[in-house]
Amino acid sequence: MKISINWIKEFVDLDGIEPEELVKRFNLATAEIEGYELKGKDTYNVVFGKVLEVKNHPESNHLHILKVDVKKEVLQIVCGAPNVREGMVTAVALVGGCVCGHKISPAKLVGVDSYGMCCSAFELGIGGDDEGIMDITEDVEIGQDIKEYLPIDDVVFEVDNKTLTNRPDLWGHYGMAREFSVIFDRKLKNLEVDDLSKYDKLPPLHIKNNSFNCYRYSGISVDNVQVKKSPLKMAVRLYYAGMRDINLLADITNYLMLELGQPMHAFDHDVVHGIEVVEAKKGDKLLTLEGQEHEMPEGAVVIADDKKVPVAIAGIKGGLKASISDETVNVLFESATFDPVAIRKTSRAIGLVTDASQRYEKSLDPEMTTLAIARLLKLLKQIDPKIKVSSSLTDTYKKEYPLPVIEIDEEFISRRIGEKVEKKEIVKILTKLGFSVTEKGQKLEVVVPSYRATKDVSMKEDLVEEIARIRGYDNITPRPLNFEPKPTTLNKAVAEEYNVKYMLAVKYNVCEVHTYIWNYSDFNEAHHIDSPSVVRLMDSSLAGQSGIRSALMPTLLKVVSDNRNQLSNIRVFEVGRVAPSLDENNLVNEEKHLCVVLASQNEKPEDLLEELRMFIVDYAKQNLAIDINFKEGQVPSYLNPYNSAHIVSREGDWGYLGLVHPKVASSIDKRLNIAALEVNFGELSSKEGYYKKVKVPSKFQSVNLDVSILTPNTMKYGDLDQILNKYRSKILNGYRLYDIYEDPSLEGNRSITIRYELCGKDHTLEGKEIDEFLSGLIAHLAKNKLSIKK
């Protein structure tokens, strides 16, 4: 929003304060000013002049040679404006003058000397009209500097609208002026308004409000408006505030909106005889002023005439039919307040955001409607004294916001700010901001003004903010907190996340990625990955990504695919959230997963798998004291069913690992071997096993005994291990897999060599004891149909 300091200064004296200071203090106390412009700085020596003579240029068919009276002299000026005519008063930039940075010097235009330049409003930077030079009909003094007549020198602030979201009172210059008056402790002038009670005896307008979303609808009608064009001063102000002048009646409603923040609308009273506020029926359409047709959503608030024909989309845009035209002399002014959410929804639905709708969305104060009318009549009468108010103020007031009454005291304010604030100061700040404050003993009773009561201020904390920001946050001394120190540690889930990430990066040489939570169904489909989503986005504007992933592995396979042309070894992992299922209340059972994918052009698949196995066993053992095992089981179809396994421990089943199914892998890149692992990391890392007790090793020498066991090729090592595990002996210290020998001569068997470590607790082993151990083992194996290779 653009704010003109000239306009502000109409209500508060800010003399002696530099623009930089205004910006700085306003930024820190109220809202963000993004920048400011010094208007008129590069325009000078421009005066009013009268065109005495217009002659065609002999060498050009669009240029004219003018004689222009600028009081001191009569200048010859060559001018190309199509609207130039004898007797016209216009703006003339003199030689030596400057127009928006463009210096004026004597010139020769197609052979004819020219001493000055006739200017359009656009060229002067004070209006949007660039069709021709200014055609001034107001009674101005020839030769007078236009800056003496028009408010061209100005400072215009650009305020960030977002930062005004909760301040409906700041959407007009008067509210801004109030804010400046408090920040700089200057006096705010009263607004000059017309006395509306004078018209009480006139007949009321036909206004019916049938919508609860219309909080208040006030109207008044005025006859005999003869002036069509807005005064130049008003046009300049509108232009500086970002609008263009159109005609007096439209302009004056815009002017009021910019001044008080209250949007208004002018209907041609000869077209619209009365007003009914209704809600749109399905299919209701409106042709707007700009000639665009909008279909209004069902239930949208609509301004209709007394025959229920829509004439405006309430709070957003007027219709063409009842708009002000050159013929309009009798007018009906609307000043209304609507439900902010209703306006926002309609505005979004039809894709039309206007100056009015932006303001209504912020919860405007319904008390403003009649004030705006009173102000408008005052201004209109100054411009066109012959107008006649033809109705009484007609007002339907459906929803009034209660004015909150808040009790506070100096102690509370001081405690919350952390600085001693005197009662006197509190009263002064609040009063200047428009709150009414009554002292009741130690307490202060504060009544919120209506323009802050629509949503912004309702409780003690809100008043803390008012006091603190006006005093200045930079006047608060930072103070440490008093608190009892307590030992803290990372939450286990967070700590383990870091542990596993550091281990993967540092020890296993894998790169962490963060991928989106979307399920890339197109990618999945193209690469034979079946990984359906259990939840989807309502708004599927992110085409092809409307589902939420239920596993990480498909996304990381996409990462492999995305990087396959840059790297021959792709080693990535992610700790991320997935939505694998819904619970009985239809809520997502969110899980935190870890996925590691190793893809390589030169490493063998079994080596990649071995790394993954090593990693997960290593991690679980080092960090969680959990022993990981691998077990056959169902895995997702994008893994090779014959070369994959579940990752389990005594505490549960954590996920799976395996080679990626060749169908998927070769579709991603034929050169790549890909192995992958995915576990429910949130669950796994919440578990904690126990660390084994330390065993003091025997002082006596231990003996290694290698035993080769013949096992069927189909028997997994894990199965053999379970058998070996059951054989116990006092002299057994431990055993480990030493070697595997495979040979056709073994006829469907393989020889697995186990190295036993044997040791006596309190003596050196004798040969006899070792023999006993071995024969016992042979017997144990025989019971399990296994034998020793001789």
Next chain:
Amino acid sequence: MKERIENLSKLFDQKIKDVTDEKQLEELRLEFIGKKGSVSLLMNDFRNVSNDQKREVGMLVNALKQKVETEVENLKQKLSDQKLENELKSQKRFDFTMPVNPKTGALNPRTILQKQIVDLFVSMGFIIEDGNEIETEYNNFDSVNVPRSHPARDMQDTFWLDNGEVLKTQTTAAQNRILRTHGPKCRVLFPGRCFRNEEIDATHENTFFQIEGVVVDENVSVSNLIYFMKEMLKGVFKKDVNVRMRPGFFPFTEPSFELDATCPICGGKGCNACSHTGWMELCPCGMIHPNVLKEAGIDPEKYNGFAFGLGFDRLVMIKTGLEDIRSLNGANIKLLSQFETKI
């Protein structure tokens, strides 16, 4: 006799000078103190020594024998050291200037910075918590005082799921649960990934990380908040940081602030990164809204507190010099792997 001993000693001194290898040394040893060596032979003549001189001569012979033994032993050690030295000299030598490439993976720069910040907060007595990415409407909006009609709830801003839940729009979604868990006297930090329905470009993401903190206690003031924010930013940037607070507006807090810090890139002189203002908006914060406390079962008359959010991804970009926010979510491994484990 004494003379012979003397002469032998002199002879030995002379001969040992010429020894150059272990073989010659052994020969010398045998020549003097071998079984038939000249020192041993001296002993044969010992009986001819008069009794009154026996003691003296005996000592001299022993001294000579000892001298020979010691000097032979010393020279032996010296020769063997020399031999080893010569061998070492001739051995193949290692080139220590060869390039070294330790194999290492990489952490996402977010993880690296997040850990630094988390450690900083732990040192300030904070508990670190985790939160979900998919949240109920209650947690994301209702429990933290976002009005039913707030525009943030619109489909244009929030990713709604077809089961009625949302992708959390801000870390505050975890606040209700955290305040309930940790009670009215707490200081908790909770990083998390958030989502907004936005068009993506170099400076906008629909998926981004925030770090949020809450402090609840008795009599917490705005001045405490400012102190705290200053200390925190000092820790993050590892230097003194000027801060300023401006009014902000968030439903979760009242009053709400935007906290600006001296632009860490230009140090406040003004640069492109701070739009030539010298300040960088880093930290929305405020005093926790009484409704939020109430909803978490905390009496706002007795306790109050502050909450702050760190625009974490922006911080990561400042620290890493990455200019496109999308590179944090993208999986450009060649780019990301450069960070290894430090930024």
